Amino acid sequence: MEVLLFGIARDIVGNSQLEFSETDKIPTSVSELKQIISETYPEFSKLSSLAIAVNSEYAADDVSLNRNDEIAIIPPVSGG
Numbered sequence: 001m002e003v004l005l006f007g008i009a010r011d012i013v014g015n016s017q018l019e020f021s022e023t024d025k026i027p028t029s030v031s032e033l034k035q036i037i038s039e040t041y042p043e044f045s046k047l048s049s050l051a052i053a054v055n056s057e058y059a060a061d062d063v064s065l066n067r068n069d070e071i072a073i074i075p076p077v078s079g080g
Contacts (some may be wrong), residue, residue, distance in 0.1 A: 001067055002060055003033070007075045009050065020067075025052045030054065031061035033071065050075045 001020040010016050018037070020026050027033035030052050038045035052059050053072040063073070 001005050001065065002070050003037075004070070006073065007077060008047065009044065009073045009075045012041050012047075013037070019033045026067055027065055029061065029065060030063045030071075033065060034061070037073075047075055 003018040003020075005013050005016055005018065025036075027036050034044075034052070041075050051074040052063075053061055053074065054065065056070070056072075
């Protein structure tokens with residue numbers, strides 16, 4: 001499972017992607033993925049809103065995940 005990180009999410013994790021290997025526990029839902037990342041990177045839980053895309057489609061917390069999914073974590077963007 002490959003997780004791509006953008007913006008402040010990338011800054012919090014310190015990398016532009018996370019990989020779950022064959023031996024890692026794979027999250028079964030978007031909600032569980034967010035929980036795992038928040039436990040590993042506590043600053044991540046402070047993000048008030050963010051979008052999650054699974055295989056290039058926006059996904060709600062209850063969407064199921066599979067080992068071969070590509071996930072993107074897109075935090076809110078500000079600008080002007």
